[in-house]
Amino acid sequence: MHRIVNxxxxxxxxxxxxxxxAHEWVDFEATAQGDVADRLVDATIAIVNxxxxxxxxxxxxxxxxxxxxxxxxxxxxxxxxxxxxxxMATNTPGVLDDTTADLAWALLMATARHIQAS
Numbered sequence: 001m002h003r004i005v006n007x008x009x010x011x012x013x014x015x016x017x018x019x020x021x022a023h024e025w026v027d028f029e030a031t032a033q034g035d036v037a038d039r040l041v042d043a044t045i046a047i048v049n050x051x052x053x054x055x056x057x058x059x060x061x062x063x064x065x066x067x068x069x070x071x072x073x074x075x076x077x078x079x080x081x082x083x084x085x086x087x088m089a090t091n092t093p094g095v096l097d098d099t100t101a102d103l104a105w106a107l108l109m110a111t112a113r114h115i116q117a118s
Contacts, residue, residue: 003063006047007031007039012070016047040064048076055081066090 002023006016009027018025023045031039037057040046045066046053053067058081067077069091082089109115 002044002065003042004045004047005040005043006070007036007051008047008049008070011049016070037061050076052076053082054078058082058085058087 002019002021003026004019004023005026005028007028008031010029026043028039031051033051036051036053037060040057040061042063043061044063045068046061046064047068047070049070053076055078058064058078064085064087066088067082067090069077069089072092074089074091077089079089081087
């Protein structure tokens with residue numbers, strides 16, 4: 001059975017859909033960088049946002065099979081160390097594409113029509 005540990009549940013306002021397979025789900029509202037190893041010690045799947053997963057940390061988590069970054073970036077994850085350890089790393093690419101385009105058009109229209117905040 002998988003043990004899914006979300007170490008930064010408070011950083012994401014969305015609710016995570018629980019997987020259909022057998023699992024234990026643990027949420028931590030926030031996690032200090034120094035507490036990451038302790039909280040992920042038995043995790044098979046880690047959900048992170050901004051906390052760093054370094055090569056040393058990944059090597060110290062033998063049960064870890066997957067890191068899911070609940071953000072668009074992944075510069076906080078040592079991808080080479082994940083690859084070496086056979087740990088899959090994912091993020092949320094493209095999640096802001098429409099929003100970014102909408103904002104760009106709104107700013108263009110506001111500039112073209114001389115709209116300003118009142």
